[in-house]
Amino acid sequence: MKRKVTAILSGLTIVLAAGCGQGNSNSGDGEPLQIMTTTAQIGDIAENVAGDQAEIETLMGPGVDPHLYQASQNDIQKLADADIIFYNGLHLEGNLVKVFEEIKNDVPTIAVGENVPEEELITEEGGNSSDPHVWFDPNRWTYAVDEVAAGLAELNEDEAGTYQENADEYISMLEELDQYADEKLQSIPEESRILVTAHDAFGYFGDAYGFEVNGLQGLSTDSEYSVRDVNNLVSLLVENDIKAVFVESSVSERAINAVIKGAADQGHEVSIGGELYSDAMGEAGTEEGTYEGMFRHNIDTITSSLK
Ligand SMILES: [Zn+2]
The missing domain is CATH 3.40.50.1980 (Nitrogenase molybdenum iron protein domain)
Known part of the structure; x- marks a missing residue:
């Protein structure tokens, strides 16, 4: 090494x-x-x-x-x-x-x-x-x-x-x-302000707008997630009746699919609420290729899935 x-x-x-x-x-x-x-x-x-x-x-x-x-x-x-x-x-x-x-x-x-x-x-x-x-x-x-x-x-x-x-x-x-963001996110009922994503990229977002955030992987994607991590997230989804989780453009969907399947095994249906830009932005020349467009995309996606 x-x-x-x-x-x-x-x-x-x-x-x-x-x-x-x-x-x-x-x-x-x-x-x-x-x-x-x-x-x-x-x-x-x-x-x-x-x-x-x-x-x-x-x-x-x-x-x-x-x-x-x-x-x-x-x-x-x-x-x-x-x-x-x-x-x-x-x-x-x-x-x-x-x-x-x-x-x-x-x-x-x-x-x-x-x-x-x-x-x-x-x-x-x-x-x-x-x-x-x-x-x-x-x-x-x-x-x-x-x-x-x-x-x-x-x-x-x-x-x-x-x-x-x-x-x-x-x-x-x-x-x-x-x-x-403040105005738009207000339409989401307080008890639904739980954001579940592939990794913990949204801590500051949660702090700024009053969301509980949960990622399957930690602050970095360089760690592997365990069966226990999956089970913990599944319990969170079932107990709080959360119906949508989010995938990230820069992280494989495999991880979040394991959570969806785990919830389904317990009879709780969860869908993918959309793709969020977490650590990468969209293609240059598109709206999501700018910080402003990328941020709006996330706000709109989260709002329409959780409200
Ligand atoms: Zn990250």
């Missing part, structure tokens, strides 16, 4: 050394800023805050699970050539931690999710890491927007005012979205 990590790291060092001097154009030379992000949620912020004067590339496309994502040599090269990197942090991109540790010596590498103040993070009792899925509360996600604007301003001071203006506009959008 240790040998393997060392091998990856020494490979990375070679790539970084080879990449030296080619990229990292930085600001002021008229070249567009090269911005790399891990998730599309962060890419959406970067596109809106940096505006036309930047080229943004996102590593993780639709359906891609960030918990399990491994960087290819090509990815590492792109990261090394970037002017700035924004990632979520809080161990969302668990397999990239070592890559970022190495790369941050050469390229500004910023964990935007870690700008959320500690007292606003959800940390399991006795757990040593916090829930990384901060984008599902638009209010908490504003901290990530601030962090992107600050990172860009440091890179290109001349445009700091524009970045701030764009960030303020993006934050207004998040506030409207929060209001939309």
